[in-house]
Amino acid sequence: MRHNNIRDLTANILLEAGCKDVEVEPQLLPISGETFNYRSTITENSARLDVSARGVWSPLDKVYTDIRVFNSLAPTNNRQSVDDTFRRHEREKILNYNDRVIQVEKATFMPLVFSTTGLMGPKAEVFYKRAATLLSNKTGHTYSDSIRYIRLRLSFCLQKLS
Numbered sequence: 001m002r003h004n005n006i007r008d009l010t011a012n013i014l015l016e017a018g019c020k021d022v023e024v025e026p027q028l029l030p031i032s033g034e035t036f037n038y039r040s041t042i043t044e045n046s047a048r049l050d051v052s053a054r055g056v057w058s059p060l061d062k063v064y065t066d067i068r069v070f071n072s073l074a075p076t077n078n079r080q081s082v083d084d085t086f087r088r089h090e091r092e093k094i095l096n097y098n099d100r101v102i103q104v105e106k107a108t109f110m111p112l113v114f115s116t117t118g119l120m121g122p123k124a125e126v127f128y129k130r131a132a133t134l135l136s137n138k139t140g141h142t143y144s145d146s147i148r149y150i151r152l153r154l155s156f157c158l159q160k161l162s
C-alpha cells in the first residue's frame with residue numbers, strides 16, 4: 001500500500017518520543033450494539049486503523065490514527081483548492097472512524113492526510129507538532145530540531161511515493 005512507509009515511520013516516531021503501547025494496524029474492538037451518528041461509520045468487526053499509541057495527548061489517553069495519501073494532481077482533487085481537498089479527506093476519515101473510536105475504543109481519533117506533493121493536512125500538522133514536542137522532551141533536542149527531523153523523514157517517505 002501507498003502509505004505503509006508513513007504508517008511505520010509514525011509508529012517509530014511515537015516510540016522514539018516515549019509513547020506507550022504503540023501498535024501498527026491495531027484491530028478495533030467488536031461492536032456490541034452501539035449506535036453511531038453517521039451511516040458512513042465503519043462497523044465491520046475486522047476493522048483496523050494504521051497506528052495507535054498511549055501518551056500522545058496525555059499519559060493514559062489512547063489515540064488512533066488513520067493515514068491517507070492523495071494525489072493532488074488527480075482529476076478528482078484538482079477541481080478544488082488544496083485546503084478544501086485536505087478538509088474533504090480529513091472529514092471522510094472522521095465520518096468513517098471517529099464515532100466508533102470514541103464510543104467503542106474510548107479513545108481519540110486523528111486522521112493523518114498527506115498529498116503526494118509533500119503537503120500535510122491541518123490535523124496531521126497538529127499531530128506531528130505534538131510528536132515533536134514529546135520527542136524534544138524525551139531526547140533533550142530543541143523543538144525546532146525535532147520537528148525538522150520529523151518533517152524530513154516524512155518528506156523522504158512521500159518522495160518514495162511519487
